Amino acid sequence: MRLSRAISVQRWVLARAQGICEGCGQPAPFLNEKNEPFFEIHHVKHLVDGGTDSTWNTVALCPNCHRRCHHSIDKHEFTQSL
Ligand SMILES: [Zn+2]
Ligand SMILES: [Zn+2]
Numbered sequence: 001m002r003l004s005r006a007i008s009v010q011r012w013v014l015a016r017a018q019g020i021c022e023g024c025g026q027p028a029p030f031l032n033e034k035n036e037p038f039f040e041i042h043h044v045k046h047l048v049d050g051g052t053d054s055t056w057n058t059v060a061l062c063p064n065c066h067r068r069c070h071h072s073i074d075k076h077e078f079t080q081s082l
Contacts, residue, residue: 006053010041013058022082023065040066044082 019027019037028037039060045051059082061069069079 009053009055009058012055013041013060014039016055017060021062021065022059023061023068023078026062029062029064038063042066042069042082044079 014036017037017039021028021039028039030038032038040063042059042061042065043051043053044057044059051057065078069075069082072078
């Protein structure tokens with residue numbers, strides 16, 4: 001199922017990140033309600049551009065870095081560096 005697969009990818013990426021943002025290298029800014037480091041999942045290559053929902057295309061980012069990937073002036077350079 002599409003949804004459960006997405007969740008398992010998310011868990012795998014969060015385990016890989018070990019509580020450290022893969023964008024800036026800083027610890028998660030806060031814990032979620034499950035007492036786990038809070039990260040947002042970002043697709044390096046957007047799904048609409050042919051990216052896949054797999055672990056190599058997915059990074060765990062703090063909210064700051066995630067916004068940067070979508071809205072900053074250097075978003076393309078920043079995304080490339082991930
Ligand atoms: Zn970050
Ligand atoms: Zn994103």
